[in-house]
Amino acid sequence: MTLRTSIRIASALVGVMLGGALVYAAAQFANLGPRSAEPGHPAAALVSDTSMAGRLVFRNTAIGSEYGLVASVSLGDPAGPRSVTKRACDRVYATRQYEICLYTEAQAVTTFHATLFDSRGATIRTWQLPGVPSRTRISADSRLVAQTSFVTGTSYGEHESSTETSISTTDGKDYGELDTFAFKVDGKLVTAPARSFWGVTFSSDDNTFYATAALDGTTWLVRGDLAARSLTAISTAAECPSLSPDGTKVAYKKNLSTTSTAHWTLAVRDLATGSETLLPIQPSVDDQAEWLNGTTLLFGLPDANVAGDSNVWSVPIDGMSAPTIFLKHAWSPSVVR
Numbered sequence: 001m002t003l004r005t006s007i008r009i010a011s012a013l014v015g016v017m018l019g020g021a022l023v024y025a026a027a028q029f030a031n032l033g034p035r036s037a038e039p040g041h042p043a044a045a046l047v048s049d050t051s052m053a054g055r056l057v058f059r060n061t062a063i064g065s066e067y068g069l070v071a072s073v074s075l076g077d078p079a080g081p082r083s084v085t086k087r088a089c090d091r092v093y094a095t096r097q098y099e100i101c102l103y104t105e106a107q108a109v110t111t112f113h114a115t116l117f118d119s120r121g122a123t124i125r126t127w128q129l130p131g132v133p134s135r136t137r138i139s140a141d142s143r144l145v146a147q148t149s150f151v152t153g154t155s156y157g158e159h160e161s162s163t164e165t166s167i168s169t170t171d172g173k174d175y176g177e178l179d180t181f182a183f184k185v186d187g188k189l190v191t192a193p194a195r196s197f198w199g200v201t202f203s204s205d206d207n208t209f210y211a212t213a214a215l216d217g218t219t220w221l222v223r224g225d226l227a228a229r230s231l232t233a234i235s236t237a238a239e240c241p242s243l244s245p246d247g248t249k250v251a252y253k254k255n256l257s258t259t260s261t262a263h264w265t266l267a268v269r270d271l272a273t274g275s276e277t278l279l280p281i282q283p284s285v286d287d288q289a290e291w292l293n294g295t296t297l298l299f300g301l302p303d304a305n306v307a308g309d310s311n312v313w314s315v316p317i318d319g320m321s322a323p324t325i326f327l328k329h330a331w332s333p334s335v336v337r
Contacts, residue, residue, distance in 0.1 A: 057094035062329035090133040093334045097142035102133030139202035146200035163198040185233040199240035210241040240288035277319040
């Protein structure tokens with residue numbers, strides 16, 4: 001597939017997809033730089049119980065032969081040498097034990113896939129995704145994995161696109177799609193077929209998780225229960241949550257605009273008190289934040305000057321400090337502790 005053809009496809013996807021998040025997903029799908037490996041192709045081990053602690057795993061976006069490949073740097077020296085694999089991913093997330101790679105295969109028929117790798121770089125399993133890769137997470141104990149795709153061709157009122165999010169164990173037990181879970185708002189069951197769910201983040205108990213729910217222009221932060229197969233709304237106007245390492249706070253995107261043009265910043269909610277802190281970020285943020293530690297978030301922003309490139313920024317959660325660039329030419333960061 002040529003770059004021109006890819007961009008044409010991406011533009012069509014943008015026209016039917018929902019919200020700002022899909023714009024970036026389509027831009028990534030456009031293959032704005034060459035790749036030196038087949039998408040998801042196994043390579044040397046990137047994740048290791050002993051060698052990867054204290055590293056940041058991410059998608060390399062430096063324009064050139066290594067564009068789109070999974071890479072890592074030391075958390076203590078993010079500007080230092082980066083290790084680059086031969087594995088191409090649109091989204092990546094890693095723990096000490098596993099790495100999940102969401103990727104696009106643009107051949108005669110474009111398809112989307114997820115591959116789970118172990119600490120040696122060996123393939124655990126691969127499965128097909130229903131649409132453009134968007135979000136993915138592995139639980140801190142490496143037992144659960146979730147992924148979200150944007151699916152076109154469905155008709156939900158005025159939209160012709162939706163999200164599909166699934167959770168499974170890393171050894172293959174499938175909990176199914178979140179739209180099969182019971183969803184309650186203010187104690188009432190919501191069964192409208194236009195419901196949409198995305199952006200999972202896991203708690204430490206292998207049962208509780210948080211995600212985004214949306215219906216008729218309203219979004220909710222929801223708490224999920226795997227055993228009960230249920231989702232309960234706990235607040236509105238929150239998207240793409242990320243639970244803090246100690247499980248006491250959740251960060252998410254929040255739209256501050258009162259016009260039809262969204263402007264997203266990050267906010268942090270204390271789960272015990274419900275208090276919310278808005279973070280002073282001027283560019284509109286379209287990412288699921290990652291916790292660098294208990295007081296700092298990481299998030300990606302496209303580079304305004306270079307098409308297809310992006311940078312990872314850091315911002316304290318105190319609500320007063322401005323963000324700074326943490327790692328240039330990077331996207332989809334995951335902290336391996």
